[in-house]
Amino acid sequence: MARPWESAPGVPFYRDPKYRGIALQIGLCAALGYLAYSAIQTAAENLARSHVASGFGFWNVVAGFDISQTLIDYSPQSSTYGRAFWVGLLNTLVVAALGIVLATILGFTIGVARLSKNFLVERLATGYVELIRNVPLLLQLLFWYNAVLNALPGFAASFVLPGGILLNNRGLFMPRPLFADGTQILATFAVTVLLAALFNKVVGRSAGFWGAIGVRSVFTLSILVGLPIVVFVVVGAPFAFDYPEIGRFNVKGGFEILPEFVALVLGLVIYTAAFIAEVVRAGLRSVPRGQTDAAQALGLTRPQTLQLIVIPQAMRVIIPPLTNQYLNLTKNSSLAVAIGYPDLVQIFTGTVANQTNQPVEIVVLTMLVYLSFSLVTSLVMNFYNARHALVER
Amino acid sequence: MEAPTVAASRTNSAAVAYVRAAPAAAVLPPLTTVGVLAWFKDRLFSSVGSTVMTILIVLLLAWILPPLIDFLIVDATWSGSDREACLPSPARPEVGACWPFIGDRLAYVTYGSYPVASRWRVDAFFAMLACGTAWLLWLEAPRRDIGAVYFFVVLPLASLALLHGFPTLGLAVVDTAFWGGMMVTIVVAAVGIVTSLPIGIVLALGRRSKMPAVRLLCTLFIEIVRGVPLITVLFMASVMLPLFLPDTWSPDKLMRALVGVALFSSAYMAEVVRAGLQSIPRGQYDAAHALGLSFWQTSRLIVLPQALTVTIPNIVNSYIALFKDTTLVFFVGIFDFLKTIEAARADPKWSTSVTSATGYIFAALVYFVFCYAMSRYASRMEKRLGVGENR
Numbered sequence: 001m002a003r004p005w006e007s008a009p010g011v012p013f014y015r016d017p018k019y020r021g022i023a024l025q026i027g028l029c030a031a032l033g034y035l036a037y038s039a040i041q042t043a044a045e046n047l048a049r050s051h052v053a054s055g056f057g058f059w060n061v062v063a064g065f066d067i068s069q070t071l072i073d074y075s076p077q078s079s080t081y082g083r084a085f086w087v088g089l090l091n092t093l094v095v096a097a098l099g100i101v102l103a104t105i106l107g108f109t110i111g112v113a114r115l116s117k118n119f120l121v122e123r124l125a126t127g128y129v130e131l132i133r134n135v136p137l138l139l140q141l142l143f144w145y146n147a148v149l150n151a152l153p154g155f156a157a158s159f160v161l162p163g164g165i166l167l168n169n170r171g172l173f174m175p176r177p178l179f180a181d182g183t184q185i186l187a188t189f190a191v192t193v194l195l196a197a198l199f200n201k202v203v204g205r206s207a208g209f210w211g212a213i214g215v216r217s218v219f220t221l222s223i224l225v226g227l228p229i230v231v232f233v234v235v236g237a238p239f240a241f242d243y244p245e246i247g248r249f250n251v252k253g254g255f256e257i258l259p260e261f262v263a264l265v266l267g268l269v270i271y272t273a274a275f276i277a278e279v280v281r282a283g284l285r286s287v288p289r290g291q292t293d294a295a296q297a298l299g300l301t302r303p304q305t306l307q308l309i310v311i312p313q314a315m316r317v318i319i320p321p322l323t324n325q326y327l328n329l330t331k332n333s334s335l336a337v338a339i340g341y342p343d344l345v346q347i348f349t350g351t352v353a354n355q356t357n358q359p360v361e362i363v364v365l366t367m368l369v370y371l372s373f374s375l376v377t378s379l380v381m382n383f384y385n386a387r388h389a390l391v392e393r
Numbered sequence: 394m395e396a397p398t399v400a401a402s403r404t405n406s407a408a409v410a411y412v413r414a415a416p417a418a419a420v421l422p423p424l425t426t427v428g429v430l431a432w433f434k435d436r437l438f439s440s441v442g443s444t445v446m447t448i449l450i451v452l453l454l455a456w457i458l459p460p461l462i463d464f465l466i467v468d469a470t471w472s473g474s475d476r477e478a479c480l481p482s483p484a485r486p487e488v489g490a491c492w493p494f495i496g497d498r499l500a501y502v503t504y505g506s507y508p509v510a511s512r513w514r515v516d517a518f519f520a521m522l523a524c525g526t527a528w529l530l531w532l533e534a535p536r537r538d539i540g541a542v543y544f545f546v547v548l549p550l551a552s553l554a555l556l557h558g559f560p561t562l563g564l565a566v567v568d569t570a571f572w573g574g575m576m577v578t579i580v581v582a583a584v585g586i587v588t589s590l591p592i593g594i595v596l597a598l599g600r601r602s603k604m605p606a607v608r609l610l611c612t613l614f615i616e617i618v619r620g621v622p623l624i625t626v627l628f629m630a631s632v633m634l635p636l637f638l639p640d641t642w643s644p645d646k647l648m649r650a651l652v653g654v655a656l657f658s659s660a661y662m663a664e665v666v667r668a669g670l671q672s673i674p675r676g677q678y679d680a681a682h683a684l685g686l687s688f689w690q691t692s693r694l695i696v697l698p699q700a701l702t703v704t705i706p707n708i709v710n711s712y713i714a715l716f717k718d719t720t721l722v723f724f725v726g727i728f729d730f731l732k733t734i735e736a737a738r739a740d741p742k743w744s745t746s747v748t749s750a751t752g753y754i755f756a757a758l759v760y761f762v763f764c765y766a767m768s769r770y771a772s773r774m775e776k777r778l779g780v781g782e783n784r
Contacts, residue, residue: 021603021604024604024607025604025605025606025607028606028607028610029606032610039637039638040637042636042637042638042639043636043637046635046636046640047636116446117435117436117439117443118436118437118439118443118446118447119436119437120437120446120447120450120451121443121446121447121450124450130765130768131761133764133768134713134717134760134761134764134765134768135717135757135760135761135764136717136718136720136731136760137717138720138721138723138731139720139731139753139756139757139760140757142731142735142753143750143753143757146738146749146753147749147750147753150749151746151749151750331621331622331623332622334622334624334625335624335721337624337724338723338724345622345624345625349625349628359628359632360632360633360636363625363628363629363632363633364629366621366625367617367621367625367629370620370621370622370625371617371620371621373620374616374619374620375620
């Protein structure tokens with residue numbers, strides 16, 4: 001690092017950039033250390049004065065409050081605050097996972113639509129992106145929850161959607177699959193996936209008809225979807241559906257999804273899809289025009305050009321900002337507090353922090369959870385970049 | 394082999410009866426290649442798929458637009474003094490948006506509970522802010538350097554005196570608990586905008602520094618803040634600041650939220666500035682070194698002017714994000730614009746089935762106007778800088 005003109009003879013040490021740098025860093029660390037020390041001292045005094053417990057002793061204390069959506073066993077009488085934490089974390093992850101899948105589908109569709117030659121398609125997609133990106137997410141969530149879902153008719157006048165799904169102001173009621181024999185289903189799916197993978201492996205290397213990407217994906221898909229259907233038709237479907245029905249006082253049967261969940265997923269998907277659409281559009285436009293021209297000169301068809309030339313190059317540009325949007329969606333799911341969906345922030349930094357009166361530990365723990373999400377994501381991204389980055393000569 | 398004959402016939406063309414002497418009138422291009430029809434064919438019906446999409450979208454618009462226009466204009470209520478005006482009646486079974494509700498609560502969603510007699514101070518603040526913003530955004534404006542000083546130094550002090558009060562000048566102190574509405578949204582956004590750029594620049598320089606301790610501290614701060622949701626940063630600020638500071642300093646609720654927003658937006662701004670710094674070629678640094686400029690001189694005179702100019706569109710984009718994020722101060726009990734809309738919508742005086750939708754649509758419109766204007770500015774700057782030219 002040392003350059004020839006640094007530490008030159010005749011220069012006093014206090015003008016030497018090296019020593020000045022070291023002095024600056026020591027000073028900075030000392031100042032920060034002093035700030036941290038005095039802050040902690042003050043905090044300790046303030047805590048001692050207000051007789052607030054510190055530490056994570058509350059973790060094993062019975063929580064005593066109910067949660068409207070629990071994916072794991074939880075009862076207000078016997079479950080602990082620690083259990084409530086896991087319930088909240090799982091609820092956050094469910095929203096994030098479903099939101100990511102749906103936002104990706106919607107976002108890619110709109111991103112491609114923005115580059116469409118069709119005037120109406122392009123205008124509609126642009127209007128969507130401009131409208132959604134320029135209105136705060138919190139406002140959109142409140143709108144979906146308070147002005148749309150709460151304004152839906154009561155259960156007696158539910159909307160009946162295709163597939164026996166009911167929608168009313170108490171939420172979304174889906175048919176619940178009743179599994180008869182788990183092993184048969186598992187075995188069928190395992191064989192299917194194995195066959196599809198094998199088919200790809202054998203055929204993937206070969207040139208000609210079987211090696212073409214379109215042919216390969218069509219056949220793989222038909223194995224993945226067709227085989228289970230064939231098996232179920234021959235052997236008899238191993239599951240039935242329990243359809244929700246409108247009862248006298250409530251909706252009976254089926255699988256209930258909270259209106260808060262519906263509003264949160266809807267809001268997050270619609271909002272994030274607008275950003276994903278911009279990422280996709282930028283990615284597709286980053287592939288130089290010459291690439292398409294060259295592909296056509298080689299005699300590739302339009303679908304082939306897209307699959308073999310444009311998309312692989314665009315994905316390299318799309319993937320890093322796309323994962324950023326996934327992280328944003330996960331972090332934005334914390335706005336669930338506004339509409340009362342029991343996610344990590346609502347349960348933990350809301351109810352638990354109020355009951356235990358130990359907000360510092362709880363907020364720090366919540367931050368660590370979100371930090372670990374982004375840390376894991378950036379590790380995966382670094383791995384991906386190392387494998388897929390352009391090798392510059 | 395026929396060449397001489399052709400040449401010969403051309404020279405005698407006047408003599409040959411069947412060769413025309415005057416040029417024929419130009420034939421109009423086919424109807425399907427120019428004009429409206431061609432546009433329709435090319436942009437709406439170029440293929441089967443395109444035609445299907447066009448029909449589907451027209452059907453979709455026909456399904457959505459009429460009810461929307463009915464709700465917003467045709468069936469909407471335009472005058473009235475309380476909820477009675479916006480209730481459905483046998484004479485008017487369909488009730489649209491309840492606009493008198495907005496008119497009635499407009500002062501509340503603009504000023505919150507700020508004392509009525511002192512609201513001129515808020516108006517003065519809005520006017521000063523508008524001048525400063527225009528001065529900075531208009532690139533051909535005279536003396537933009539004074540504009541920057543005005544915006545980043547004079548304006549913050551003047552607004553503090555105006556809004557909070559300055560007893561020696563006869564401006565009575567108005568506690569921040571009375572602040573609310575659009576005014577708070579703009580204050581939060583403005584504080585975020587004014588503080589995030591300088592702090593972000595320092596953090597970005599620190600992250601690219603050769604000194605390991607400085608680099609580590611800046612990187613840690615940026616990555617931690619960017620890795621967590623704003624809502625946890627706000628909780629942290631509202632819980633931790635009173636705990637870690639001595640009682641005598643204890644900041645009020647608004648101040649704590651402002652600290653949270655400032656820290657959060659600085660971390661994002663740091664990354665935007667860093668991207669700009671990375672676009673500056675190494676030769677610029679070397680040349681500055683060769684001229685004997687110090688680190689701060691290099692940054693101030695050579696690197697930052699170029700880096701910030703290149704990255705103006707991104708800076709404006711992160712201001713848009715910041716403006717939308719100000720809605721989150723909602724969660725720490727501050728009555729920003731969105732929170733006052735929420736409070737107004739719950740007011741029994743105006744409680745009807747359409748009040749919520751009306752309030753949200755109005756709020757969305759206001760946010761949209763602000764953010765869309767900023768994004769138009771950003772994309773104009775982008776074109777002007779030629780950053781977006783390589784397609």
